[in-house]
Amino acid sequence: QGDIKKHHRVSWQKICIPKNEGGLGVKNLETWNFAAVMKLTFRIAEGSQSQWSQWVQHNLINDQHFWTMQIPKDCSLAWQGIQKVRSRAVEFIEYNVNERNYSFWYDPWSSHGILREKFSSDVRHVSSIRDNKRLKSFIHHRKWLPPPQMSPEMRILWDSLFDKDIGPHTRKDKLIWKPHPRGIFTIKTAYAVLRLRVPEKPWEKIIWGNHIIPRHSFLLWQAVQDALPTQDKLVEWGKLNISNCALCSQGLTVIDQNQSPAIYNTIPRPKAWTQWYPVICSEQLHSYLTRPDSPSFINWRALHAATSRPPTIEHIFHLFFSCPVSSVLWENVMSWCGLSKINTSLHMEWIWIFHYFKGNSLQKLLSQAALAATIYWIWAERNETMAAAQLLGKPDLIRKNNVMGLRWKPHEEGWFILNADSSLTDDQAGYEGIIRGSRGNVNMAYYASSNTRSILYLELMGIAKGVQLALELGMKKLLIHSDSVQAIRTLLRNASNVENMLTDRKHS
Structure with a gap:
C-alpha cells in the first residue's frame, strides 16, 4: 500500500x-x-x-x-x-x-x-x-x-x-x-x-524455529517470498543499468552507468514458476553456468578481473544457489550437516529444502539453523561486496557462517534463567543480559552503557538490572548465570546489601 x-x-x-x-x-x-x-x-x-x-x-x-x-x-x-x-x-x-x-x-x-x-x-x-x-x-x-x-x-x-x-x-x-x-x-x-486465508506453507518451523537467530529467520522468509532487492529488480525499477552478480562478477562494476543495457536484453529476467519456487534461472543463464568451461570457485578471483564473458544476472536463485561462490559454501554446509544434496533443477530447490530440512531431531534443527545462517551471510557478503567492492575468500566466508550445536538440559517448568555479562574497552563500558524461559525461549533482553570503569561493578550491575526486570515481570523463580566468579562470590557474601555495595563500588 x-x-x-x-x-x-x-x-x-x-x-x-x-x-x-x-x-x-x-x-x-x-x-x-x-x-x-x-x-x-x-x-x-x-x-x-x-x-x-x-x-x-x-x-x-x-x-x-x-x-x-x-x-x-x-x-x-x-x-x-x-x-x-x-x-x-x-x-x-x-x-x-x-x-x-x-x-x-x-x-x-x-x-x-x-x-x-x-x-x-x-x-x-x-x-x-x-x-x-x-x-x-x-x-x-x-x-x-x-x-x-x-x-x-x-x-x-x-x-x-x-x-x-x-x-x-x-x-x-x-x-x-x-x-x-x-x-x-x-x-x-x-x-x-x-482475515485473508491462504493454504498453509511447509516452511513455518523451518524458518521461525526458536533455535534460529531472528534476523536470519526474517531474511530467509524474504528469500522464500522473492522479496529481496536483488539487482535484477533494481534494474527493473530503474535504480541500476546493469544486473551483474556481485560475488562472481566478471569485470563489470556493480553500478556502471556508462554501459548500455541493450546488449543484455537477450538474457531474459527469470519468470515466476510455482509457489514453491518464485523465480528460476533462464535457460540461457543455466546453460552458461553448467557448461564445462564454467567458472569454478577456485578461479573466481581471477575471473573477477576478466572481461571476455557477459555478466551474470543477479537474481535470487543465482545468488543463493547457482553462483559458484554460493555453491561451494553450500557444499561445506551440507557436509557439516551430514546431508548429501541431490542434483535437481533449479525450480525444485525450495521443494528439496523444505522436504529434507523438516523435522525435530538434533541434526534437523542444526540443519535449519545452518540454512538460515547460510542465506543470511551470503546476502550480507553480497551487500558488503557491492558497497566496498571487497570480496572474502572461501575460508573467511565459511568461518562467518559457522553454526555451533549445543546440548543443554531444560530446567523445571516455571523457572527463568538470567545470563548477565559486561564489557569494558578503551573507549566504552557497559553491561547486558538476557532472560529465558525453562525451554530456552527469550522473555527479555537488555543493555546499558556506564561511565564507571570497574569490571566488577559492571558485572554486578548486569545481574542487578536483570533481577529488577524479572521482579517487574513477576518472575519469582530465577537462576542467575554469570562468567564472573568474583561477582558471584560478592553476591553470596553481600546478598542482603547489593544496592549499597553497588553505590560504594561506583564511587571507589
Whole structure:
C-alpha cells in the first residue's frame, strides 16, 4: 500500500497472514477494527440488556427493524460503521428459536436469510403474512404451521423449515455465533473468519524455529517470498543499468552507468514458476553456468578481473544457489550437516529444502539453523561486496557462517534463567543480559552503557538490572548465570546489601 514508486516488495495483506500461511503474523488493524464493530452489531441483534444496547434500541432503532433499517444521513460514524457490517455479520449468525419473538420477515432466523429481501412483494402479498407477524404465529407444540395460502417459492421455504429445531417456549430466543464452538461472540473468532486465508506453507518451523537467530529467520522468509532487492529488480525499477552478480562478477562494476543495457536484453529476467519456487534461472543463464568451461570457485578471483564473458544476472536463485561462490559454501554446509544434496533443477530447490530440512531431531534443527545462517551471510557478503567492492575468500566466508550445536538440559517448568555479562574497552563500558524461559525461549533482553570503569561493578550491575526486570515481570523463580566468579562470590557474601555495595563500588 502507499506510493507505488516506493516498490513495496511484500504486500501488506501477505504480511498480516499467520506465519503458518506464509506471512509474519502481524494483526491487520483494519480487519480487527471491523471485527470489533461486528461485536457491537451482535450485541444489538441479540437484544443485550446492557445500558448501551438499550439506549441504541430506544433512540436509534425505535420502531424499525435493525437488520433492514436504512442508514440515516445525519448519524454518527460509529452508527454508520455498525450498520455497514450487518451484511457480513449475518453470514456467521444462527438464530436459536425458543421464545419465538423473532420477526418473520425482518430477522434472519432461517437459513434463507432475511425473508423480506428474498421474496418479492407479490409473493409476500399472496402468503397473507403481515409485516408485523412473529414466529410464534406459525409454531404450535414445537411444530411449524404453514399458512393456508402459499406460492411455490414459499412452499420451498416451509419444506426447509422441518429440519430447523424449535426449543421450548419457556426459554429465551438466543443468537449463536457459528465460528465459536460454544456460540459465544469473540473478536478473536471474528477476526479469524474475516482475515485473508491462504493454504498453509511447509516452511513455518523451518524458518521461525526458536533455535534460529531472528534476523536470519526474517531474511530467509524474504528469500522464500522473492522479496529481496536483488539487482535484477533494481534494474527493473530503474535504480541500476546493469544486473551483474556481485560475488562472481566478471569485470563489470556493480553500478556502471556508462554501459548500455541493450546488449543484455537477450538474457531474459527469470519468470515466476510455482509457489514453491518464485523465480528460476533462464535457460540461457543455466546453460552458461553448467557448461564445462564454467567458472569454478577456485578461479573466481581471477575471473573477477576478466572481461571476455557477459555478466551474470543477479537474481535470487543465482545468488543463493547457482553462483559458484554460493555453491561451494553450500557444499561445506551440507557436509557439516551430514546431508548429501541431490542434483535437481533449479525450480525444485525450495521443494528439496523444505522436504529434507523438516523435522525435530538434533541434526534437523542444526540443519535449519545452518540454512538460515547460510542465506543470511551470503546476502550480507553480497551487500558488503557491492558497497566496498571487497570480496572474502572461501575460508573467511565459511568461518562467518559457522553454526555451533549445543546440548543443554531444560530446567523445571516455571523457572527463568538470567545470563548477565559486561564489557569494558578503551573507549566504552557497559553491561547486558538476557532472560529465558525453562525451554530456552527469550522473555527479555537488555543493555546499558556506564561511565564507571570497574569490571566488577559492571558485572554486578548486569545481574542487578536483570533481577529488577524479572521482579517487574513477576518472575519469582530465577537462576542467575554469570562468567564472573568474583561477582558471584560478592553476591553470596553481600546478598542482603547489593544496592549499597553497588553505590560504594561506583564511587571507589
